[in-house]
Amino acid sequence: MNDPLFEFCCRMGDNTLVLGHRVSEWCGVAPVIEEDIALANIALDLIGQTQLWLGLAGEVEDAGRDADALAFHRDVWDFRNLLLVEQPNGDFGQTMMRQFLFDGWHLAMLKGLMTSSHDQIAAIAEKSVKEVTYHMERSSDTVIGLGDGTEESHKRMQDALNVLWPYAGEMFVSDNVDAAMVEAGIAPDPAALRAGFEALLADVLGAATLVRPEDDFAHKGGKNGVRHSEHLGHMLTNMQWLQRAYPDATW
Amino acid sequence: MYAQMIKSTGQGVKSLDEMEPEERAFQERINAGGKIEPKDWMPEGYRKNLIRQIGQHAHSEIVGQLPEGNWITRAPTLERKAILLAKVQDEAGHGLYLYCAAETLGVTRDQMTRDLLSGKMKYSSIFNYPTLTWADMGAVGWLVDGAAIMNQVPLQRTSYGPYARAMVRICKEESFHQRQGFDIMMKMANGTPAQHKMAQDALNRFWYPSLMMFGPSDAESVHSAQSMAWKIKMNSNDELRQKFVDLTAPQAEYLGLTIPDDKLKFNEETGHYDFSEPDWDEFFDVLRGNGPCNTERLAARNKAWEDGRWVREGLLAHAEKKRSAKMAAE
Numbered sequence: 001m002n003d004p005l006f007e008f009c010c011r012m013g014d015n016t017l018v019l020g021h022r023v024s025e026w027c028g029v030a031p032v033i034e035e036d037i038a039l040a041n042i043a044l045d046l047i048g049q050t051q052l053w054l055g056l057a058g059e060v061e062d063a064g065r066d067a068d069a070l071a072f073h074r075d076v077w078d079f080r081n082l083l084l085v086e087q088p089n090g091d092f093g094q095t096m097m098r099q100f101l102f103d104g105w106h107l108a109m110l111k112g113l114m115t116s117s118h119d120q121i122a123a124i125a126e127k128s129v130k131e132v133t134y135h136m137e138r139s140s141d142t143v144i145g146l147g148d149g150t151e152e153s154h155k156r157m158q159d160a161l162n163v164l165w166p167y168a169g170e171m172f173v174s175d176n177v178d179a180a181m182v183e184a185g186i187a188p189d190p191a192a193l194r195a196g197f198e199a200l201l202a203d204v205l206g207a208a209t210l211v212r213p214e215d216d217f218a219h220k221g222g223k224n225g226v227r228h229s230e231h232l233g234h235m236l237t238n239m240q241w242l243q244r245a246y247p248d249a250t251w
Numbered sequence: 252m253y254a255q256m257i258k259s260t261g262q263g264v265k266s267l268d269e270m271e272p273e274e275r276a277f278q279e280r281i282n283a284g285g286k287i288e289p290k291d292w293m294p295e296g297y298r299k300n301l302i303r304q305i306g307q308h309a310h311s312e313i314v315g316q317l318p319e320g321n322w323i324t325r326a327p328t329l330e331r332k333a334i335l336l337a338k339v340q341d342e343a344g345h346g347l348y349l350y351c352a353a354e355t356l357g358v359t360r361d362q363m364t365r366d367l368l369s370g371k372m373k374y375s376s377i378f379n380y381p382t383l384t385w386a387d388m389g390a391v392g393w394l395v396d397g398a399a400i401m402n403q404v405p406l407q408r409t410s411y412g413p414y415a416r417a418m419v420r421i422c423k424e425e426s427f428h429q430r431q432g433f434d435i436m437m438k439m440a441n442g443t444p445a446q447h448k449m450a451q452d453a454l455n456r457f458w459y460p461s462l463m464m465f466g467p468s469d470a471e472s473v474h475s476a477q478s479m480a481w482k483i484k485m486n487s488n489d490e491l492r493q494k495f496v497d498l499t500a501p502q503a504e505y506l507g508l509t510i511p512d513d514k515l516k517f518n519e520e521t522g523h524y525d526f527s528e529p530d531w532d533e534f535f536d537v538l539r540g541n542g543p544c545n546t547e548r549l550a551a552r553n554k555a556w557e558d559g560r561w562v563r564e565g566l567l568a569h570a571e572k573k574r575s576a577k578m579a580a581e
Contacts, residue, residue, distance in 0.1 A: 017329075024323045024332070027339055028316030029551060031559025033347050036316065040340035047333045054329075068328045092562050145569040146562065153565025242327040242385055249443045251327040251385070 004180035005118075006060045007080060008187060010070070011177075011223050012109075013053030014081035017071055018232070019102060020046030021239055022089055031092055038138060042099070045131040052124045072243035076233050083222035084167035086232045090160065093146055093153070097160035100139035104200045105171040105193060107132045112188030121186060140204045147208025158210050169218020172197070177224075253311030253375040253399055254304045255466040256538065257484075259477035260296040281482050286412040289355035297481050301411055302356050302363075303372070304483060309349035310367045310374035312342045314548050318382040319391060327385060334431055335388060341424045348420065352413040368553050376534060379542030380460050383453075386439045386446070390453035392432015394461040394499065400425050401495050402465070405485035414483070433502070440506040447507075454503065455511045459529040465492040467531055496524045 024043040030036040054067035065073075084102055089095045110132055113125035146153040172194040174182075181187035205212055221227030242251075267275050273292055280287065287293055316339050323339065326332035350360040366372040377395050382388065403425060406418045439450035465488040469475035478484035486494075500517070503510050514527045536542065 021324060024336055027320035027323050027336070028313075028343075029320075029555035029558075031555070031562035033313065033343050033350075035559075035562075036343040037340055037347070040336050040343065044333055044336045044340065047329055047336065051329050051333075068330075071329055072327070092559065142566075146565040148572065149565025149567075149569040150561070152561050153568070156561065238324050242325055246443065246445055249327075249446050251331055251438060251442075 003060060004177045005184075005186065006057055007177045008181050009053050009057035009060055009121075010078075010080040013050050013057055013067070013070070014079050015085050015102070015106070016046040016053060017050040018079070018081040018235065019085040019099075020044075020050060021235060022085065022087075023095070023099070025089055026095065035092075042135055042138075045128075045135070049124070049128050049131070052127070056120055056124065068243075072240045076228050076236060077225050079222075079228060079232060079236075080225050081222055081232075082167070082170050083219050083229055084164065084170065086222065086229055086235065087164065087167060088231055090163070091156060093156040094160040094163065096139055096142045096146070097157060098164055099135065100143045100204065101164060101168050102171075103132060103136040103139050104197050105190075107136050108193040108196050109188065109190070112193070116187060117185035140200075143204055143210070144208045147205070147210045154209065157208065161205075161210055162213055165213040165215075166217055166219050169216060170220050170222055173218065173220060173223075175224060253315075253377075253464075254307040255373070255376060255464070257300060257304045257307065257474065257478065259300045259474035261473060262477070263473055264476050264480045278480070281410045281480075284408075285410075286415065287410050288412045296477070297483070298356050300478060300481070301414065301483055302353055302358050304478075305349050305353040305356075305414055306358070306363045306366070306372055307374060309346045309353060309363065310372060311378060312346035312349065313367075314374040314378045314552060316342050317548055317551055318378055318380070318544075319388065321382050322385060322388050325385070326388075331388075331435070338392070338428050338431065341428070345417075345421050345424070348417045352411075352417045355413045364556065368549070368556055370540070370549065373538065374548075375464060376537040376542065377460050377464050379537050379545045379548060380456070381544050383456070384449040386436070386449035386453035387457070389432050389435030389439055389450065390457040392428050392430075393436050393502070394432075394454075394457050395464070396425050396429040396432055397499060398461045398464045398495050400429060401491045401498075402486070408482070408485065410482035436506055436508075440508055450506070451508050454508050458511055459533075462492055462495070462526075462529045463531075463534045463537075465489075465495070467534065493523055496526050500524050500526075 020043045023039055023046065026036070026039045026043075028036065030039055050071065051067050054070045057070060058065045058067060082102070084098060087094075087098060089098075107129070110125045110129045113121055114129060116122040116125065143157060147157040148154070172190050174189050174191040178187070178190055182189045201212055222229075265274075267278060270278060274294055277287070277292060277294065277297075287297075319335060319339050319342075323332060323335050326335050350363060353363060354360060363372065367374065377398075382391065400422065403418055403422050407415055407422060409415045409418065436450055436453075439446045439453075441447075442450075467488065469488045475484060475487065479487075496515075500510060500515060512527045514525055516525050517523075518525045537545065540546075
């Protein structure tokens, strides 16, 4: 196994990188200008957080790779993001539902990281919590507004939840990297965040008049890199193309 | 400037003596450098002209997200991606405050959006050109934002208060965009041979379309004369174009890039650069809808609007339910 601290930083940074990329795909085509601005803002926060997480991963690894080298020169099997964040945008409802599910986990994880024994991680968490608190507020408001909107918007949001639900469980699966982080006092155990997430779901889905799917089957293989979905490769093809086509250039 | 060929009354500029007292007071206020505010009396022509102008500017900001959005997912570093995202976000913000400024003149954003989507209202010709390489992100910032600033800086002094104030904020952000565009061009022009080639190619493709942004010569235009009398247009198209060339030519030289114009030369006598006019037939073709990307740009905006309908309706319905529930509780 790689250094668990390096793995952990890649997991955090790859989540924000991949989701930031997905959200940035909305540029210029959102349902209203206010949403264009908000989505760009969220993508911008996530890319900024990526610079911090992958920058730290590079320092921990100490092999001469910086955040850009990690973002643009790794292939699918080296990515450590959750399967949830690499799922395609779908319609606006699916994008916001994906954001809501991720924000629910992300905010709880970051709050736990604020008391990390690792100073740099605690500092990144402190900065990120402010941004993600806003992401959470906005994604939950949107899920409620569209869930409890028209018949059509309700149906689209329930469909989005049903499609994405099998990717929610992976957020709370703990493995040996997480165990090492817990032992070193660096990060909370993801499994321990589930109860808070369920309470959030009950509140928000209740207000949104949406039904939490009963089947808790969870796809796995993103955070440990064992088996990503087919979508990630296409995203990297697009994201990494310029760096890979002109490897001797600086930008 | 993102507004081109704005029609005014089509009549000559009236002298103060020819005006009714209300209009004379209005014009005298403008002549004295005063601001006109939304609730003030204004001639119908002034109001309509401004709606066209501010609306076209707003639409340009919104459509202008597309050629740059084309490269956000392919930006070569995390920092470049963040800067480009911030820039495109600023543009959406500019669109928003310009629509708000136009709304103070008695038109709704929805109406202006419908007019954009149907093709009735225009946006700047420049956004109908494709962005083909990463260097185009540099060229757009350097040349397109650079050309826009030429016109927008004087518009901070325009006679219509809400427009002038929107322009103050927009200009601050635009000059940041222009600098970041130039920074990309520097990296590209001084980079590998392939990067230098991309930079030169971007300049070749964007030079003349940038000159077209100012519009054809309006020395003889009655529309421009009226707009200038109303101080909603501050300089002639030719003046601004010349200023842009004078500023940009030395920058190109500094970058080691060649402006694609054999006639471009500093004229000691005039103190300005001589340069070739762009192909105005091409300009009018683009305005008629025959630019390289007109169809895609409008289709993208129409699709976004249609795809977003259920979202807008859903959120409105929810807001309505909340309002009714609150009223029932009171």
